[in-house]
Amino acid sequence: MRCHEINELFSAYFDGLLDPSVQNTVSLHLEECAACRTEFEDLAMxxxxxxxxxxxxxxxxxxxxLRSQLESLKPSPGAVKRLFPGRWPAVLALAASFFVVFGIAGAWPDLAPRLGINKEAGMQSQVADRTSSGTVVMMDKSTPEARDSSENSEKTLSVNDEAAPAVKNKEVAQKNNNSAKQSLGAPLAPRQSQNTEIAAAPPRIVDSGGMGVTARGAVPGGHLLMAAPADPAERAFLNIKADDIGAAMRQISDVARINGGSVEVPRELGVSELTVTIPDSQFDNVMAEIAKVGKVTINNNTEPEIKMSAKAEPTVTGVYGKNDAETGITSLQAPEEDSDRQLEDKNVSKDTTAPTGEDGVSVIRVKFE
Amino acid sequence: MNPDDDQLVKRSRSGDLDAFDELVRKYQSKVYTVAYRFMGNHADAGDLSQDAFIRAYQALSSFRGDSSFATWLYRIAANVCRDEIRKQSRYKKVSLDELLVQPGGNNSLAAADLTPEESLERVELKDVVQRHLNALSAEHRLILVMRDIQGMSYDEIATSLDCTLGTVKSRLNRARQTLKKKILEHRELIEDELRLPGKEG
Incomplete structure (x- = not known):
């Protein structure tokens, strides 16, 4: 065997991985050849x-x-997958069907009753009694101006408000004041901690009451069911004259957030409107703050008496989605009880009404002039 | 599979980050060393070794236990490093050989990626070895690090690199020969550092 061939074997020889006979051949060569021996010694060095x-x-x-990075991740795909082993196609199909049903029904209000879907479906809870308790507080009585009722067809913020008594987790009730922040319809709402809040929020089924139909309540923060528009618990329709509409909108947004609420701005360009959603308990404060923004008039074309303490009537035996902020996947999470039936039944029966919560939400619609 | 690792992997799969932390603590030095030897700087080593662990965590569901967790993890680390080397090579048209510090002199390009601490240490032999490691091709570097730093078997390397045993043998030999040639350019430094007797010729 020649020197260059021996050199080719140095590495394996060094590791003792040559066949014994070849290993011996190399050893003998190294004993006889000083040049190769030096080469090998250099290599070994x-x-x-x-x-x-x-x-x-x-x-x-x-x-x-690393831990913080891992914590910021969602559960490993395997962990998520194990929630619905082998059922992802079905889960996604179900999620898609929710989107289609609620989305179409919401965009086409007349269709909703036919589909057995409550227009209030979406993120909000139903306001059961819109005429009870209280009258509107007139913040500024100057020149009330009538508005065409058609303007009231504008989209409003859907909200998630009440904790149902059936929910054992007290945190849920404590989150009521922050519930509006979970709304994706509120562009100013912070998205952090969304998952944990969502996880603690009660699943719900909304009883439409007068419509005689009941729809599966949707999910705070859930993307899929967000397509459903809301018929909010509107308590006040205000017109505001402000020199700087942009600044006024920002001020009102800040007021809403400070008071545990949120603001929705219509996506249409050139529409100077806001839909402010705040806890009932903050209604007076927010109205007072809004009055400071500009010249406020009450839109008389709304209900003559707007209730002061709208109560929502959410129920708890529904299914709610949990939005995965990282993956964009909205998974469905079964409630503790009756999950199979709920998952399979899109048209939820109306035997699921629940007692009234303690603190509702108020929606104030603001138009800027 | 290591029984301890087996349990930790199972727990990690179910989202137990504490369990995965244990795996991280157990293998972080090795993974970091692989990354550092492969890349030659702490910045890349930190990023890539973290990336390797994150990818491992995300891929735990696909880990079937056919190999040891360590081997699987090293493979991920190697892939992460190799991907990075290839990415960097698209932006650095200059040969890595040209970035090497020249014998007896400084090379600003080679020093550019060094932290101050690294710069202070650059005359040390280990650093010379590291820089010559960095001058090797990605394949040679990878196989050398796997074999001579991590001590993986030829079979494990073949598995990690998806190549044959024969390829491992020949590639490793070429890598070692190339490295030997480069390092012997620093024979004086080597002899000083190792206090070896001088060699003639």
Whole structure:
């Protein structure tokens, strides 16, 4: 065997991985050939240098930084997958059907009753009694101006408000004041901590009462059911004259957020409107703050007496979606009880009404002039 | 599979980050070392080793246990590093050989990626070895790091790199020969550092 052929075997020879006969051949050659012996010794030295390179320890914060990154991730795909092993196509199909049904029904209000879907479906709870309790507080009585009722067809913010008594988790009730923040319809609503809040929010089924139909309530923060427009618990329709409409809108947005509410701005360009959703308890405060923004008039074309403490009547035995902010996948999470029936039954029966919650939400629609 | 690893992997799969933390603590030095030896700087080593762990975590459901978790993890780390090397090579048209510090002199390009601490240490032999490792091709670097730093078997390397055993043998030999040639250009430094007796010729 020639020297260059021996050289080809140096590496494996060094590792002792040659066949014994070949290993012996190389050994004999190295004993006889000084040049190859030097070559091999050099190679062995270099390999030794590499092998003796010290371990390199990562920075002290390596694990902590990694942990925080992992925590920011959603559960591993495997973990999520195991929630519905082998049923993803069915789950996605079900989610898509929700989107189609509620989305179409919402965009086409006349269709909703035929489909057995409550227009209030979406994120909001039903306001059961729109005429009870209280009258509107007139913040500024100057020049009330009538509005064409057709203007009231504007989209309004859907809200998630009440905790149903059947929900054992007290956190849910505590989150009521923040519920509007969960609305994707509120562009100013923060999205962080959405998942945890969603997880704690009650699943619900909304009873439409007078319509005689009941729809599966949707989900705070859930994308799929967000397509359903809301018929909000409108309590006040205001017209505001402001020099700087943009600034006024920002002020009102801030007021809403400070008071635990949220604001929806119509997507249409050139529409100077806001839909403010706030907890009932903050209604007076918010109205007072809005009055400071500009010259406020009450739109008389709304209900002559607007209730002061609209109560929602959510129920709890429904299914709600849980939006995965990372993946964009909206998964359906079964409630503790009766999940199979709920998952399979899109037209939820109306035997699921629930007692009234303690604090409702108020919706104030504002038009800027 | 290591029984401990097996349990930790199972727990991690179900979203137990504490369990995965244990795996991280167990293998972070090795993964980081692989990344550092492969890339030659701490910035890349930190990013890539974290990336390797994150990818491993996300792919736990696909880990069937055919190989050890460590081997699987090293493979991911190697792939992450290799991907990065290839990405970087698209932007750095200059040969890595040209980035090497020249014998007896400084090379601003080679020093550019070094932290101040690394710069202070650059005359050390380990650093010379590291830089010559960085001068190797990605394949040679990968196989050398796997074999001579991580001590993986030829079979494990073949599995990790999806190549044959024969390829591992020949490629490793070429990698070692190339590295030897480069490092021997620093024979004086080597002899000083290792206090070896001088060699003639």
């Amino acid at each position: 270099v390999v030794g240098l590499v092998r003796n390179l010290p371990m390199v320890e990562p920075p002290v914060q390596f694990g902590k930084g």
